[in-house]
Amino acid sequence: MAAIGTARPPVPSRPLMTFARRNALWGYLLIAPVILTLFALIAYPLGFAVWIAFTDRVVGLPGEWVGLRNFRYLIDWSSFTRAVTNTLTLVIVTGLAKLVLGLGLALIVNEQLRGRGFFRAVLLLPWAMPAFVVFLTWRVLFQPLGGGLNLLITEAGLMPFFEWVGIARTGYIDWLGERALALPSVIVATIWRGFPFWFIVLLAALQGIPGDLYEAAKLDGASRIRRFLDVTLPSIRNSIFIVVLMSSIWTANSFENIWILTQGGPSDATMILPVLSYFGLQNQRLGEAAAVSVAILPALLLMVIVTTRLIEDDE
Amino acid sequence: MVRRSDITRRSVIRGAVAGAGALAGAGGIAGMVAARKAPAVIQTGGTFTYWGGLIFSDAANSVLQSTIEEWCRSNGFEPDVVMINQNETVQRVSAAVEAGTMPDALDLGLDLALQLSSSGQLVAVDDLYETIGAAHGGWFESVANATAPERFGGSRVGIPFGASGNILFRRMDLLEEAGLTTAPATWQEVADQARAAQQPPATFGLGFSLSNVGDGNVMISIMQSYGGRIADDAGTTVMINSPETRTFLEWVQACATDGLFSPSNTTWDGAGDNAAYQAGQAVFIMNTGSVHIGLLDSDPELEEATGYSPLPDGPMGKISPLNPNIRSIPTTSSQPDAARALCEYLAMPAYSEQYYNSAIYGPVLQGERGFAIFSTEVHGALLGLVENGTAPAAPDQFNGAYAETSTTFAIPRMLQRMVVDGMSIDDTMAQAQTEIEAIYAKYV
Numbered sequence: 001m002a003a004i005g006t007a008r009p010p011v012p013s014r015p016l017m018t019f020a021r022r023n024a025l026w027g028y029l030l031i032a033p034v035i036l037t038l039f040a041l042i043a044y045p046l047g048f049a050v051w052i053a054f055t056d057r058v059v060g061l062p063g064e065w066v067g068l069r070n071f072r073y074l075i076d077w078s079s080f081t082r083a084v085t086n087t088l089t090l091v092i093v094t095g096l097a098k099l100v101l102g103l104g105l106a107l108i109v110n111e112q113l114r115g116r117g118f119f120r121a122v123l124l125l126p127w128a129m130p131a132f133v134v135f136l137t138w139r140v141l142f143q144p145l146g147g148g149l150n151l152l153i154t155e156a157g158l159m160p161f162f163e164w165v166g167i168a169r170t171g172y173i174d175w176l177g178e179r180a181l182a183l184p185s186v187i188v189a190t191i192w193r194g195f196p197f198w199f200i201v202l203l204a205a206l207q208g209i210p211g212d213l214y215e216a217a218k219l220d221g222a223s224r225i226r227r228f229l230d231v232t233l234p235s236i237r238n239s240i241f242i243v244v245l246m247s248s249i250w251t252a253n254s255f256e257n258i259w260i261l262t263q264g265g266p267s268d269a270t271m272i273l274p275v276l277s278y279f280g281l282q283n284q285r286l287g288e289a290a291a292v293s294v295a296i297l298p299a300l301l302l303m304v305i306v307t308t309r310l311i312e313d314d315e
Numbered sequence: 316m317v318r319r320s321d322i323t324r325r326s327v328i329r330g331a332v333a334g335a336g337a338l339a340g341a342g343g344i345a346g347m348v349a350a351r352k353a354p355a356v357i358q359t360g361g362t363f364t365y366w367g368g369l370i371f372s373d374a375a376n377s378v379l380q381s382t383i384e385e386w387c388r389s390n391g392f393e394p395d396v397v398m399i400n401q402n403e404t405v406q407r408v409s410a411a412v413e414a415g416t417m418p419d420a421l422d423l424g425l426d427l428a429l430q431l432s433s434s435g436q437l438v439a440v441d442d443l444y445e446t447i448g449a450a451h452g453g454w455f456e457s458v459a460n461a462t463a464p465e466r467f468g469g470s471r472v473g474i475p476f477g478a479s480g481n482i483l484f485r486r487m488d489l490l491e492e493a494g495l496t497t498a499p500a501t502w503q504e505v506a507d508q509a510r511a512a513q514q515p516p517a518t519f520g521l522g523f524s525l526s527n528v529g530d531g532n533v534m535i536s537i538m539q540s541y542g543g544r545i546a547d548d549a550g551t552t553v554m555i556n557s558p559e560t561r562t563f564l565e566w567v568q569a570c571a572t573d574g575l576f577s578p579s580n581t582t583w584d585g586a587g588d589n590a591a592y593q594a595g596q597a598v599f600i601m602n603t604g605s606v607h608i609g610l611l612d613s614d615p616e617l618e619e620a621t622g623y624s625p626l627p628d629g630p631m632g633k634i635s636p637l638n639p640n641i642r643s644i645p646t647t648s649s650q651p652d653a654a655r656a657l658c659e660y661l662a663m664p665a666y667s668e669q670y671y672n673s674a675i676y677g678p679v680l681q682g683e684r685g686f687a688i689f690s691t692e693v694h695g696a697l698l699g700l701v702e703n704g705t706a707p708a709a710p711d712q713f714n715g716a717y718a719e720t721s722t723t724f725a726i727p728r729m730l731q732r733m734v735v736d737g738m739s740i741d742d743t744m745a746q747a748q749t750e751i752e753a754i755y756a757k758y759v
Contacts, residue, residue, distance in 0.1 A: 059409045060434035076753060078746070079728075144578035145516060145596050169578070171516040177579035179735050263527040266581035267731035282405050282722040284430050 050297075052290040059284035070291035080292070082268040083276045087296065090187060090272060091251045095244060097191045102198025102243075107232075109199075110206045120203070127196035135260035138189035142175040142261070149175065176262050182269040190257045194250070198243050205239035206232065238311050245307040249300055363392035363650050365657070366408075368401045368422035368640065371605035374673035382666050386657060392650070402585060412436055417645035420654035423473060425461065425638055425707055426718045431645075432467040433715060438644040439470035443655050447474060447662045452681035457637045460706045466713050473641025474658040476667070477676030480637045480700040481533055481601040481626060482693075488620040489518065489598055498624035502537055502566060505599055505627055509575045512598045520575035522597025524727070525734060526583045531727030533601050536636055538563045538726065539710060540629025545720055546755060550712025553755050555729075556748040562630065564733060564740045571734045581731045593617070601626065604675030607693045623696045625703070637704030639679050677701040716758040725751050 017025070053070055057063025074080040109119050126134060141148040150172050153159050162168035167181070175185045209232065217227045255274040258264055264271035273296050280289030367379050380396045387394035397418070399407055405427055411417045412431070423431070431437050441464065448454045458475050483505070485498065493511040509520025524530035535545070542559030546552055570576060577591045589606050591597040593614060600606065610618035626635040642661065644654040661667065668686045671678065677697035678684055689698045707713050720726070729747035732738045738746070 058430075058434060060412045060431070060436050073753065073757075078750070139584075142579075146594065169516075169574075172578060174578045176582040177735070182582065260584070262582040263584065265527050265728070265731055266735040267728065269735070279723050281409060283719045284405070284409055284434075285719075 049290050050294055052286055053294040054291075055287045057286045057290075059286060063287055066287065070288050071295065073288065074291055074295060079264075079268050079271055079276060080295075083264075083271045083273045083292075084295075086183060086268075086270060087252055087272045088299075089183065090190065090254075091248050093187050094190050094194060094251050095248055097187070098195045098198045098247060099240070099244070101191065101195045103202050103240075105195075105199050106203040106206055107228075109203060120200075123199055124196045126193050127200075131193060131256045132260060134193045135189060135257050138185075138192070139176075139261055142185055142189075144172040144174045144177065147175070149173070177266055179266060179269045182262055182266060186257055186261050186270050189261060190251065190254065193257070194247060197247065201239055201243050202236060205236035209235040238314055241307050241311050241314075245303060248303055252296055252300060360391055361393065361650065362395050363387045363653055363657075364395040364397070364418035364420075366404075366418045366421035367396060367398045368404065368424075369398045370401070370674055371608050372673045372675065375670055378666075378670050378673060382661070382670075383657065386660055390653065390656070392653060412645075415647060417647045419648040419650040420642060420644050420657060422476075423641050423643050425466075425641070425713070426721065428472055428641055428643060429467060429713065429715065429718050431643075432470075432472045436645055436647075437467075437472040438646055438648065438651060439472065440474060440644065440655065440658070441471045443658060444471045444474060447659055448680070451662060451664075451683070454680060455678065455701050457701055457704050457706065458639045458679045461637055461639050462641060473643035474662065475639040475641050475679040476661065477671075477674060478637050478639045478679050478697065478701045478704075479603050479676055480635060480697070480704050481536075481603055482696045482700065483624050483626055484592060484600045484602055484606060485622045485624070486512070486518075486595075486598045486620060487622040489514070490622075498622060499627050501627050502540065502629050506566065506570050506573075506575060509570075509598050510573055513575065515574060516578075518596055518598060519577040519591075520598045521570060521580075522577045522588045522591040522600040523580065524583045524588050525576065525581045525730045526587065526727060527724040528583065528585045528587075530583070530585060530588055530601075531724055531730075532721050534567075534730060535721070535726045536626065536634040537566075537629060540626075540631055540634040541566065542629070542631040545708075545711045545717060545726075545751065548710075548712070550714045550717065551755065551759065553748055553752045555751055556744045559631070560744055561740055564730075564743060567730055568733060568740065576734070581727075581735055604693055604697065608675055623693050625696065625699060633703070633705070634709070635700060635704045636707050636709070637677070637700055638707055640676075714758065716755040719754050719757075720751055723754065725754070 052063070054065060054067060055063035056066045056069070105123060109116055109123070113119070144150060150159075153162060153168075153173065154171075159168055159171065159173075162173055163170070167173055167178075173181070175181050213231050213235070214227055217231050222230065253274055254272070255278065258270050258272055258275050259278070262270045264275040273292055277289045277292035280286075280292055365383050367376070367383070369376055376398055380398060383396050384394040387396075395418075401424070404423070408417070408421070408423075408427060408431070412434075417436070428437065444454075444462075454475065455478070458478060462471060462473065462475050464470050483498070485508075489512045490496070490508060493508070495508050495511060499505040499508050505521070512518075513520035523534070525534065538560060541563035543557060543563045544554045544559070547554055577588075577597050580587065580591075583591075588597070588600040588602060589609060592600045592602070592606050593609055595617065607618065607621070607623070610621065626633065642658045644651055644658075648654050662680065664682065664686075667680075667683060668688075671683065671686055671694070672688050675693070675697070677694070677700055678686065678689060679701070683689070684698065688694045708717050711717055725747060729743055729750075732746065733740065733743040
């Protein structure tokens, strides 16, 4: 019996890559330009700044690796300690105040008010104005002689009261020249400039809350405060996290507010890290200047990680 | 018979005027001819970039800019003249050095020139300095000392122009009301007169900046006139903590306790003293002259009531630093020959007299001494400063550590700690000593 030959079916040629892999590669290729751009714009400058912080680089000379020397110099420098404290105070106090102010105003403007559009536009003005104009204006307002705030207090007949409590000298309050008043004054100006950003983001978040959630809460007999705590706040939590993160980074890196108002004085009362870094640049000592900026990086990084984690948990 | 002379008084005057006109015309023509001859530009073509330092006088800025542009065009270059706010020069220059985009020539202050020369960024111009000096009667000694090669690593790194320094402005009207008619000769007299003439809260005696800006560093000069020193003669060992500094601090403390300083002077920006004086809120200020220019336009009455005098003496004599500006050529200049020719051209009277007429600067060349403007009160005081002023930083050594002490405002901040925080004199000196020692340690 003749054996019946069983012809083996042809083995299909194996593709070089599976469909899934091809797809993944294609995806990587598509996002490569973005990755490269991000690397060029963010990772490289950041990495370079961190590298410089460990060198004795000055303008025009490459510098050599000096390890932690720049950081040791900073730690021994009393102005640096003051700058760290002031930067943290500025970030935390302005952040809290902007949250209260921004959220409060957003809640008000979110109601069906007459002239709501007008209020929105007006409240955005401080944010729309160039920062240096804002802070120059505040500088004029804070002038001890002939400044707007002191005129207001004098006209209101309150100056004797301020003299009695020890805030005012004879006939004037030195808002920027007194240690106790300088940082609070800068904080007020910084809040005024920054709160509209919080206001507009939180307003947008409020407008995204479905109305039926409130209706349901009302039917359940929830009071106005309960509705705020149980409906509003959870709904805008992510927006608050994002605004906290961005605003904190901006405030920690702010420069114009301090430089225009006080240059870090009096006696380091308003010294913050960016101003200290600027002093390093004035000396053309890039290593030290970079070290000041890098010193705040771990704190900002921690804040980014925590906020991102909170947002992810929420989702 | 004696023939009656045809020469009348009128004809003499007419002749004199014509002669003067001819001389002036000839001078102008000669100047123009000389100006055309001056720039020995070897290579032409392309763009010539110049960074000029903006000063308070728009007219002076305009003269500088238009002159350079005209010179460029007549020598076959496309001009690119950028006028830079002098508060931003350090940042602009630092960025340009790092990016390799420095201009072909630029105006610099001595602090920045010192920093740039230490990293080899500026061309040596010793020969050009000699040539220009020889052509215009020589350099003033104080100017020559201020820009001496030993200060800049062994070479001249720029051609001086426009000597700057502080003079004392005083409100003669308020002082006369208090029976004070002569300019104070010592710092103690300044304090005494301020105490007598001030009318707080409308007017305060001393509009002196104690803030973190350049004006605050003028306090270093007062400290030095009391014998206080930043460092020793070698410029290496810090000497802030001394009996002489103590005397100076006692003077400052007394002024603060008596309420002589203008409010907020510890946080003033660079225009703080200008603003206080022009608002009529200060009896005395120290200023380079920008206030004078401002007053001529804005308040001629206050200008009329203002007296100008040299900075007074301390117990150890007068310290009145002279800071000439310089024109430097970066080593990366693509037109170094043209830059040299331009520097030579800008030193010529045809241009420089026009410039000094509107700028608030003292002369740098002996040949400029005769310019009419230097016989006026304010410019005369600046000429006096050039003749009698002290070298930058003197008696301290003008080196990198000293420059950093200035740019970090170590002395104004020392004063802030005492005036604002109420720190004791001993603690104030001790902290400043530690802080400045840390700076000097970096330069050993």
